[in-house]
Amino acid sequence: MIKTEKILHLKSSRGRKVRVVREHYLREKVPCFSAGCQAQCNNEGKVLPADLTHYVVPDVGVVLDFLEILEFREIQGIIFTQTACQAVQHNKGRRQYNRLRNLLRDPRHDCVLFANEFQEYSYCPREKGECHEKWQTRCVYSASVWYYNHLAGLKDIVMVTEDREAVTQYSSLYSGVYVISMQEYLHNFWLDVHAAHELYSSITQAALGRENEGSEKEYIEHLPSELLEAGIKSGRYVQGILNVNKHRAQLEALVTAQGFSNKSTELSRDVLVLGIKHRNRAIHGDSVVVELLPRGEWRGRNTALTEAQGEERSAEAPRSQPMPTGHVVGILQRNWRDYVVTFPPRDTPNQSRNSQKILTVPWDHRIPKIRISTQQADTLQDHRVVVRIDSWDSTSLYPNGHSVRILGRAGELETEVQTILVENCISVSAFSEAQLKEMPVVSPEQPWCPDPGQVQARRDLRESHLVFSIDPRGCEDVDDTLSVKQLPHGALELGVHIADVTHFVKEGSLTDLEARARATTYYLADRRYDMLPEVLSSNLCSLLGGVDRYAMSVLWQLDADSLEVKSVWFGRTLIRSSYQLHYELAQSLLNGEEPDVPELIRLPPEQRDRNLCDLTQALHTLTHVARHLRAQRDRGGALELEGVEVRAQLDSEKNITALVPRQPLEVHETVAECMIFANHWVARKIQEAFPHQALLRHHPPPRQEHFSQLQDCARAQGFSIDTRSNKSLAGCLEQAVDPQDPVVNQLLRMMATQAMSQAMYFCTGAVPAEDYYHYGLALDRYTHFTSPIRRYADVVVHRLLTAALDQEIDRSVSVGSTRDMEETAQHMNTRNRAAQHAQRMSTELFQCLFFRDRHPETDSDCLADAVIYGIRDNGVLVFVPQYGLRGPVYLRSRGGEVVSVATDGSCDWSSGTLTRNADHITTSSVSGSATFRLFQHITVCILVHTNPCHADALNLQLVRHAPHKSQSMRPVGGHTRARLVQEVQRQAEEATLRASLRPKLSREEKQFSQSKQPNLYSLLEEIQELSLMSSEASAQRLCATTA
């Protein structure tokens, strides 16, 4: 069976040289993973196709340096040797190795791993005195020869190496095994893959550039890892993630300590790292080890507002209490990703003399400048480019990198949107052909119809239930429908039917993998990137009216009076939605009006009346049930943040202007409540069936110290907020209403939202049971089940539910491991965060583009009312309800002048002083003094601060110390936002037209006709659920809700 052999290793542990003998077992049968195999290898999983002209075996050096090129999907038939994989693990660390592993696992990529060192004939023991690199090359070569022989000489094998000697030594030995260099290989075989060639030259340039570098030390060397580990254990060093301050990227960085073994309580706070030298080549996001400085050198953080980026402020800037300060002594794990940088214009003086090397400025403020060696410096001027950092030696002031991909000229809409995607690590390419092949074929001539077998297997609700959907107007992807039915013995049957995506997307299929990688549909301000191919998301999985569709259903039997749940049924069903309603229509039906329901127009009058009556009755019952459910959750302490405020405003607005209300209607809440109910019950079901592998969503209670801003502000206004539990918080927020100013409550709720932690997916096996609680919704278990078209979590939950149902029949059904589920949950959490960041950034981008071409003095759009919600040393923080903007307003300019206010409220700059108090800030100058209090209304002017290298930013400037006059005339928030997006798009379109004179209208139009918003119910749901609500996002969403 196995032949044993022994190898000798010389290994040093604790510095001493030790001779270690290890066994090494070899076997004859090692799977080759080639479809052209003649020897009946046991090939499971990914297999290289037989119809390629050749297979390529990269040498160790090639894999180490050019892995990025091998990642191109165009390059097929790659055989990675075990020798190379081990070298990657050894030399490049875990991150790079995981990348390689993912590559090998990815079925979209044509590459396999060959365990050459365990194959009897391809293994070659290292000879005495042979250097490591030579031995590795020999191993790879012998693996190539083995492949050639194993495939009976039918397939040519190309070994790619950067070792010149190896090329001459081996190339003539065997006729079917070619040994060539990387450059030759690309040139001969992949001439048309230009991106690969460019990447190759950029990597080699970078490598060359690295060699001829000075030896002058700019930074202290990092300590070796043994010392670091010992230091962390003994408590001398602190380990944590480096977080660079966005506004003072040059100066301040915080290390958030993690895995604290240190007992001393004063260190439980973050550690400050001041200055570039102390940061010692660590980059934002790296896992670092810091040593604390002596207490005498501890500093405080800067608390003043800074205006522009990158400007060093003088030392007299106000500082907070001194806090633990340290310097980085070592880096445990680099966390580099792809960065977007901008090439500066050539004539700027801060260029290095060597014209080959360009210092580029990353888009993200927190990343230091990156030095790129390139020959295309001239053509790349003012372009945004994706780069990767290669190294940062102690001898160089800046890290070295190489360029990967060119995005386009800075400032253009398309470039900026791509930048946002790259910066959030979102990669969305079009769905590949192979993926689309998995989809059922649907065409107008050949419409899809349910499979008879499936009709048998599913519960048929087409005739027995009145099913309808309520969505925003014009929605294409309907993933939830409702039904409600009076049962004969007086009980009620409530049903929620969700599109059965998992029927079409089988686990492990290409579509599934792609959906998992995306994890969610990405909504940007002007476009969206779907998680599933269009044929599914807007056709087969969309529960449209009047057609048969597969669904996953939850049906509850409720007691007629008490509305207690008596029984619940889960299962796969076949439904036909009778009505595809939109919110306004449903609400008007509820209000007793008689609008035209499109489905009913064709019917004869008496039947129309009967149907209409049935539908209205169903809606009323539904509302009744939803109110009851809502009340139940309210008793548990469910929070509602912005929702109420919007409604309150609706009243006032209705009274004054009697406009058609565009605020959330009760029917929104009804639908949302049913969905929450369904999610909750499904969560219970899967958690009971799989106590260790269920995917749930929890919302940890917020940390009390985060509420301090909210409490301070509320106190200034005379309210007290009890934050001890979600119930008391909800009650207090309900009461904290200023009848004169609705914005007060809105702001307080916003601050409460900011204090919240994030709701997250988790796997039940990985978290103690007491942490399952959902704080915002006040439910003990919660998950996502109702939107499988746009969230991958729901797809996972659907699968779990199916497995749970199968388990009732067959006990042996089980699901994957806890670890895999936890990994999936973490992945979805990060993707969701990225999606939200991207959405927020794109909204900001559009705001900037909107204001960029407006002259602040002449355009009335640039003047707006703002409310003060925070006081800082040299200014105030304000919120602009009209645009949902938030930002600082400076009361002291950089020259030291302060704002002076004339009697009519207009403002000017003059010399004077500022005094800051808890709830107000006073400026005093020759012309008098003015006080700015919390919740005061002022008028600001919105300016765009353009910056060639980074994203544009909006600046707010004080115009008048009085409320903006025209405020009541303006429509609120969201409408403006939608208009804003359209406006900017139109401009961009015109610009492209002007630039290229080639009409691109069709594409823009296509984008435009998509349903741009996530549907309203989902927005509502997310608000109530308080998912990520970081500062601006909450304000944005608030606007969106009013749309």
Added chain:
Amino acid sequence: MAGLELLSDQGYRLDGRKANELRKVQARMGVFAQADGSAYIEQGNTKALAVVYGPHEMRGSRSRTLYDRAAINCQYSMATFSTAERKRRPHGDKKSTEMSLHLKQTFEAAILTQLYPRSQIDIFVKILQSDGGNYSVCVNAATLAVIDAGIPMRDYVCACTVGFVDETPLADLCYTEENGGVSSLAMALLPRGGQIALLQMDARLHQDHLESMMEAAMTACKGVSKVLDEVVRQHLEEASALSRD
């Protein structure tokens, strides 16, 4: 080097074995003439020598005499040169005392001690080279030595260690695997009846996984027993061929 990959994606372990494969076992019985029974075993790179004296009269203090069965005395030791770094190993340190005790318990369960009341059986085991699984190799060596001494046993006692990595049990751990943060379990089994003579585990393990580990350990032990059986038969053939001449 943070965390060796003990089990690769393709299912290979560090030394090229699959998860359920044992190391190569080679053994010889009757290596010393002056003892009643002796055996030498190599399990991969772990090498052990076992010697059995007895059953004989009680030596030393008579108070330890058992009136209904034989007393078993085990002694475990490691050679100074058995590990990568030479180290003096005094007798009676905690580790070897514990190991001796475990061996004693194992063999009390396996040897038919009631056949030899008021007598004593000595089992001495020495590890010559250590590469993981010391306990199980000792048990296997001692079994062969006891058989060589002609002492009746209920069955072979076969031992094996099993580790748990990535939801998969690994049979017969080597030194690097034992040190790689694997929760390991040692089992001594009487393979024919499937009775467990000793089961030992120090590490944490989720109880859901215990069953699969026990299963794997039993299979591994049965594998070992097959090899040992072969060794015994071979030895018998040789011995009988010699005596016939």
